[in-house]
Amino acid sequence: xxEISRDEVAHLADLARIDLSDDELDHLAPQLSxxxxxxxxxxxxxxxxxxPTSHALPLTNVFRDDVVRPGLTAEEALSGAPAVEQxxxxxxxxxxxxx
Amino acid sequence: MSAxxxxxxxxxxxxxxxxxxxxVALTQAHLDRIxxxxxxxxxxxxxxxxxxxxxAAAADERRAAGSPASALDGVPIAVxxxxxxxxxPTTCGSRILEGWVPPxxxxxxxxxxxxxxxxxGKTNMDEFAMGSSTEHSAYGPTxxxxxxxxxxxxxxxxxxxxxxxxxxxxAIGTDTGGSIRQPGAVTGTVGVKxxxxxxxxxxxxxxxxxxxxxxPVTRTVLDAALLHEIIGGHDPLDSTSIEQxxxxxxxxxxxxxxxxxxxxxxxxxxxxxxxxxxxxxxARFGESVELMTEAGAEVVxxxxxxxxxxLATYYLILPAEASSNLARFDAxxxxxxxxxxxxxxxxxxxxxxxxxxFGDEVKRRIILGTYALSSGYYDAYYGQAQKVRTLxxxxxxAAFERADVLVSPTAPTTAFKLGEKVDDPLAMYLNxxxxxxxxxxGVPGISVPSGLADEDGLPTGVQxxxxxxxxxxVYRVGAALEALLARQWxxxxxxxxxxxxxxx
Numbered sequence: 001x002x003e004i005s006r007d008e009v010a011h012l013a014d015l016a017r018i019d020l021s022d023d024e025l026d027h028l029a030p031q032l033s034x035x036x037x038x039x040x041x042x043x044x045x046x047x048x049x050x051x052p053t054s055h056a057l058p059l060t061n062v063f064r065d066d067v068v069r070p071g072l073t074a075e076e077a078l079s080g081a082p083a084v085e086q087x088x089x090x091x092x093x094x095x096x097x098x099x
Numbered sequence: 100m101s102a103x104x105x106x107x108x109x110x111x112x113x114x115x116x117x118x119x120x121x122x123v124a125l126t127q128a129h130l131d132r133i134x135x136x137x138x139x140x141x142x143x144x145x146x147x148x149x150x151x152x153x154x155a156a157a158a159d160e161r162r163a164a165g166s167p168a169s170a171l172d173g174v175p176i177a178v179x180x181x182x183x184x185x186x187x188p189t190t191c192g193s194r195i196l197e198g199w200v201p202p203x204x205x206x207x208x209x210x211x212x213x214x215x216x217x218x219x220g221k222t223n224m225d226e227f228a229m230g231s232s233t234e235h236s237a238y239g240p241t242x243x244x245x246x247x248x249x250x251x252x253x254x255x256x257x258x259x260x261x262x263x264x265x266x267x268x269x270a271i272g273t274d275t276g277g278s279i280r281q282p283g284a285v286t287g288t289v290g291v292k293x294x295x296x297x298x299x300x301x302x303x304x305x306x307x308x309x310x311x312x313x314x315p316v317t318r319t320v321l322d323a324a325l326l327h328e329i330i331g332g333h334d335p336l337d338s339t340s341i342e343q344x345x346x347x348x349x350x351x352x353x354x355x356x357x358x359x360x361x362x363x364x365x366x367x368x369x370x371x372x373x374x375x376x377x378x379x380x381x382a383r384f385g386e387s388v389e390l391m392t393e394a395g396a397e398v399v400x401x402x403x404x405x406x407x408x409x410l411a412t413y414y415l416i417l418p419a420e421a422s423s424n425l426a427r428f429d430a431x432x433x434x435x436x437x438x439x440x441x442x443x444x445x446x447x448x449x450x451x452x453x454x455x456x457f458g459d460e461v462k463r464r465i466i467l468g469t470y471a472l473s474s475g476y477y478d479a480y481y482g483q484a485q486k487v488r489t490l491x492x493x494x495x496x497a498a499f500e501r502a503d504v505l506v507s508p509t510a511p512t513t514a515f516k517l518g519e520k521v522d523d524p525l526a527m528y529l530n531x532x533x534x535x536x537x538x539x540x541g542v543p544g545i546s547v548p549s550g551l552a553d554e555d556g557l558p559t560g561v562q563x564x565x566x567x568x569x570x571x572x573v574y575r576v577g578a579a580l581e582a583l584l585a586r587q588w589x590x591x592x593x594x595x596x597x598x599x600x601x602x603x
Binding site for chain 1: 199200201202203294295296309310335338339341405408410411412414415422426429430431432433434435436438442443444445446447448449450451453454457459462463465466467469470473479480482483484485486487488489490492524525528538539540541542567
C-alpha cells in the first residue's frame, strides 16, 4: 500500500509552489494517504498491451491560416494584473537568493 | 402557477414571440425572485441586474421589429462562474480570482449574447469545479431549495439550485466528472453533459482539459435541447471542438415527449447500481426502467466490468491535469498577489499567494496530481490510469453494440446534509461514481428527475448515456421518460418542492 509521509507532502507542495503550514501538513498528509491507497487499486488492471488514452475522442492537429485576427489590447491584457508599470506586468525579482 | 418565473423556457419563448410578455418584465421578475430567495439559497455569486435589463430591452426591440436573434431571444439565463464573462467578475469560486473581470467572453457566453439571452449573473460552484456539494466554494455553500440544510450537488450546485428555485429558467453548467448531472439529480432538475467537443471550451477555466464539457441546466428536457442547440457547434478557438453542426436535438426532445420508446434498446449497467446506492434511489430507478419498458423499450442488462475502476482512474487523471492547469495562477498576470515581507522573489510570492488563494480541496488535488506525475510514479499511476481509460472506453463500445442508450441512477444517494462529507474527500468523491465513466469516454449523458426517495422525500435522478455524437438519443429517451413520469405525477417533480421563504 502506498503511504505518503508528511515529508513527502511537504516536498510535493514545494514542487507545486504552495506554502503549507504545519497544521495543513498534519491535516493533508493522512487524507492524501487514504486517497492514494484507494486510487492504487488500478495498479495492474491494464496489461502492457493496452494502449493509453489521453483524450476521449481521437484528435487531429488543427491548422488555421496565418492571418491577423483581433486580439486583446495592451490595456485589456493588463487589466487583471496585480501590478503594472510602463504598460507591462510588474513582477518581483525573478532570481532567488541561491541563484 | 402563472407567475412567469415558474414557466419553462420554451413556454416563455412562446409568450415572448406572441407578445404576451416582454423580456424586460420577465428578466425583472427573475431579478425580484433572486432578491427574495437568494439570501437563503445562495445560488449566485454575482447578479448583473443592469446588464440583464439592458440586454432584455434590446431583445424586446428585436422581437418588436420581427427579427428575434434566436428561439430563446429574451429568455434570461444564469452562467456558472467558471466561464469568462467580459465585464462581469469571474471567480471560479476561488479567492485567487476574487474580483477578476475577464477582458473577453467564453465562446458559450458569446453565443448566449448573440442569441439574445440576458445574463442574470454568475452562479456558485466548488472552487475550480472541484467537488460534489458546492461546499468547497470560497464564498460559502449553496443550499438545496428542497431542504436548505442540504447540499445542492456540485460542482455546479449554484446553477442547479438557481433553476430549481425559479431564480432562472435556464443555466449553464460544466461537467468534468458529473458536475452538471449530479446537481440535477439532487435538485430535481435536468442536466446534460454533451459529447466531449460538442460545446466549445474556449473561455472555460480549465479543470481537466480532456474531461471538461459545458452544457445545459434546466427544468425540462426540451429546454435543455433548445439551449444546447444555441451553445453547441464547432468553434475554431477550441482545437478539440468537433467539426459538425449541432442539429436535431429539439426535434428529438419533441418526438420523445410523445412517450413512445418502441424499438429502443435500453441497457441497464450492472456495475452502476447495487452496493453503495441508497434504496430509495434504486427503487425510483427500477420504476423508471419499468415505465420505459411499458412504453415499448427493450431492456437488456449490460456489464461494463472496468467501470469499477473509473473512480480511481478519474482521481489520477483529473488531479494530474488540474495541477498543470492551475500552475497558471502564479500571481503575476491576473488574480491575487500576496507579497511576503522582505525582498521576496517571484517564486516566494507565488508560494505565499497560492497558499492564501487556494482552498483545501484544490491543494489536495494539486499535490495528488504533482505526485501522480512525478518521475518514478508516472507509469504506475498516470500511465496506468490512461490505459484503464482505454478499457473503460472499450466497455462502452461493447455495451453500445447491444443497447442504443445506457441507464443508471445519476447519483448513488439523495442530497446529504451540508458539512457531512466536507472533510472526508473519499466519501465526497463517491458521489460521482455513476457519472465519471461518461467523462472518461467523452460520451453524452443526461440526468432526468425520477422521483423522491422514500427514506427522505428528496429528489433522485436517472442518467441516460448515449454513444459519442449521438446526443439526440439522450434527448429522445430523456424526454420520453420525463413525459411518462409527468403523467404519473400529474406535473413536474419540482411542483412538489416546498415553497421557499419570501416566495410570493
